[in-house]
Amino acid sequence: MPAAAEWAHLIADAAANGTAFQGPATVYLSLVITTPSKTVAGTEVTAGNYGRKTFAQSGWTNDGAGSLSNTADVAWLTATVDYDDDILAVEAWSAATNGTRYWYLILATPKTIVAGQTPKFLAGDLVWSAT
Numbered sequence: 001m002p003a004a005a006e007w008a009h010l011i012a013d014a015a016a017n018g019t020a021f022q023g024p025a026t027v028y029l030s031l032v033i034t035t036p037s038k039t040v041a042g043t044e045v046t047a048g049n050y051g052r053k054t055f056a057q058s059g060w061t062n063d064g065a066g067s068l069s070n071t072a073d074v075a076w077l078t079a080t081v082d083y084d085d086d087i088l089a090v091e092a093w094s095a096a097t098n099g100t101r102y103w104y105l106i107l108a109t110p111k112t113i114v115a116g117q118t119p120k121f122l123a124g125d126l127v128w129s130a131t
Contacts, residue, residue: 027092028052033085048080075120086110
């Protein structure tokens with residue numbers, strides 16, 4: 001999983017100072033329509049009825065080899081209009097709006113969302129890998 005610059009800094013700071021690092025219990029997942037990078041967030045969806053999805057950090061399963069995947073389906077609200085463009089990535093944030101971006105996942109296959117559809121990732125669809 002690529003870490004955003006601020007998140008990488010927090011981890012490095014903890015490691016350099018020999019202190020424990022504890023991530024947040026909950027993050028807010030956003031859907032973005034441009035490709036994010038370590039230093040630049042993607043452009044978040046702005047279409048009707050969209051909002052970030054609260055996600056408990058306990059909702060991951062660890063394969064023991066450096067990868068995590070979601071243990072349950074993750075669904076946003078049903079779209080009331082077509083989304084601006086295809087969903088290219090999912091990002092994790094510290095707040096429902098604004099906040100600190102922690103990490104992101106670029107999707108292998110973009111998702112098109114039209115009015116009446118519910119953006120959703122089934123259990124195991126979101127795979128975050130350290131490799």
